[in-house]
Amino acid sequence: MPPIIEVSDLTKEFTRPDVRPGRFAGTRSLFTRARKVTTAVDGISFQIGEGELIGFLGPNGAGKSTTIKMLTGILVPTSGTVTVAGQVPWRDRRRNARSIGAVFGQRTQLWYDLPLRDSFEIIRDLYSMDPATYRTRLGEFTEILDLDEFIDTPVRSLSLGQRMRGDLVAAMLYAPPILYLDEPTVGLDVVAKGKIREFVAEINAGRRTTVILTTHDMDDVERLCRRVVIIDHGKILYEGDVEMLKAQYVTSRDIVVHCTDFDATTITSPFAQVVSADAFKATLRFDPERTAVPKVVHDLTSRYPITDLSVLEPDLEDVIRQLYTERTPNAR
Template identity: 95%
Template sequence: MIIEVADLTKDFSRPDVRPGRFAGTRSLFTRARKVTRAVDGISFQIDDGELIGFLGPNGAGKSTTIKMLTGILVPTSGTVTVAGQVPWRDRRRNARTIGAVFGQRTQLWYDLPLRNSFEIIRDLYSMDPATYRTRLGEFTELLDLDEFIDTPVRSLSLGQRMRGDLVAAMLYAPRILYLDEPTVGLDVVAKGKIREFVAEINAGRGTTVILTTHDMDDVERLCRRVVIIDHGKILYEGDVGMLKAQYVTSRDVVVHCTDFDATTISSPFAQVVSADTFKATLRFDPEVTAAPKVVHDLTSRYPITDLSLLEPDLEDVIRQLYTERTPVPARGTGA
C-alpha cells in the first residue's frame, strides 16, 4: 500500500456575491461566505506499482483530490498517507517521493531552454551527474527530445512542452507520478508517445502512476483499475473490465445481408433494435444468452454476408455512470 486515503474531505469558502443592482457596492460591506464541499469523505487505497485511472466529470473533485495527495492543499478533514508520510506536513520529503505533471500548467522555467530546466531539477534534487546523464539520455530517446531540448520553453508546442514536463517530473525517479490530464489538447501522435512513455515508466521502472483524464482511450490503454468520483464522492472503484461487465447489461450484434430483406430478421435470443433493407442491429443480454449462441442462431438461419459483435464502449459506460450518478455497489478486487 503506497497511498492510503481515508474519509478525505475538502471545503472551500468563497465570498458570496449576490447579483443585482449595486452588487459591487454592496459586496464592499458584506462578509457573507459560501462554503462548497469539493471532496466529500472519500476513501481508497493504491498499491505500489499500480497504474490507476482517476476519473470524473468536470468539477467532480478530481483535481482537488490530486492536490491533496501531492501536498498542495491541506485537507479539511480525513487523512492522506503517501509512502508513509502526510504530504502537506512532510512537504519536502514528500516532494522527493513524487513527480507531478499538470496538463494545463507547465512546471518548467518559462524563459529558459528546456535543458536548463532539467539542470535546475538535477541540482534541486541533488542528483549525481552520472545518473542524470544516463537518465536524460534514455528519456531523450524515448520521447525524441533532441530537436527541441535547447529551445526556450515559451516557444515550445503543447506536445513538446508536455514531453518536457514529463521528463522533468521523472528525472529524479520518484516512486509516484501524478498525471493530471497529460494528453489534453494533443494530437494522436503526441498522445501515443506520451502513453508509451507512461506505460514504460510504470511497467519497466515500477513507478506508481495516478492518472486523471477525460480521454477513455488513455484509460483503456493504460489502466487496469479506476476510481471514478463525482460531486466529491466515489461512484466506482475497481477493475475496468468489471466495470464494463457490471454496467453493460446488453450487447449489440450487427448483421449485414444482400440477398434478402433485413427487416424480416428475428431471433428468440435477441431483440431487433433497428433494421433496414441491408442491415439490422439486435440486442441481447449476455447473462442470459452467451454471444456464440446468438451468432450461431443468426448465421444458421439467415444467409448473412457480414456480422459484427460490438465491444462494450467504456465511453458509454462512463456516460451512463455520470448521468445516473449512483454509486456502484459491488466493488472490484483491485490490482
C-alpha cells in the first residue's frame, strides 16, 4: 500500500530585505536589492503510512510548523514534492481540505460567540454531512470527550481544556483520513490531557485515522506514538521507532532499591555505580551494553535483603535532549 503522506527533498526558504543597522536603515531597505535568505526546511524526506500515529518533534524554530503548513497547503515549498492522500496540497486546496483535520493549540476553528453545538452544526453544513451520520458521530465523540456538560456553552466561556476538546471534535466530525495536531495538550490540566489522549488513540486505532502529532510534551509521545520524526535546523535528525531511539542513545540505566532492615548506604555492586543513597533507598547506575539487567538484579537481591526494586525506564525527553546536543548543525 502506498504511503498516505510522502515528502521528498522538501525545502522552504524565506527571503527578506537585508537591513543594515544605522540611521535611515528602514529607508535604505526600500531601495536596496540585497536580500537575506533563511532556510526553514532544508531538503527533508519521509513517508507516513495510512493509520500511523507519528510524533513530529523538534525545538522551537526547528522547522516543524513550516513543514506542517506545507503539508496542509498553507505554504508553497521552494522546492521538493509533497503528496497527501494522492493530492498536492497547495494545488488543490478544496479537495485537500476535505482530506485533513487540523488542531492548533493556541488557535481555534470554533465560532467564538456561539454555543459549541452551533459550531458543530455549521461544520456539518459546510461539509454537507448526512444528518444521521452527524448525530451518530457527534454522540460518539461527546461520550469519549465528556462534552455533555458544556456543549451548549458559548465558546468564549469555555476553559482551555474544554475548548481543545471542542476543536478536536470539529476537526474529526467529517471523518478526514488525516489529522494534524500541533501542541494539542499545551497548558492543559491532567484530566483534559487524559481525555485528549484517549480520543486521539481511539480515532487512530478504531478509525485508522493517520495522525501527525507535534508536541513538546514527551508524555504525549510516550503514550501515543510508536514512531517519531525529529527535526532541527530544518533537517531530520532521526526517523524511526521510539524504543530504538532510546536504545541507540541511552548509555546508562538506573536501578532503585529499597530496604528496611539495613543501611542502604552500604550497598555496592561490581556491575553498577551508586549515584545516591540514604538509610532506606539507593540508586545504582549501570551500562546496559556491558551488563544485562537480570545480572545486576540477581547480584543485588542475592546479597542484600531488599524489600523493593525498580528499574527506571529511560526518559524520552533526556534522550532527545542528548540527540540535539550531539547532532549539531555542522555535524549534519
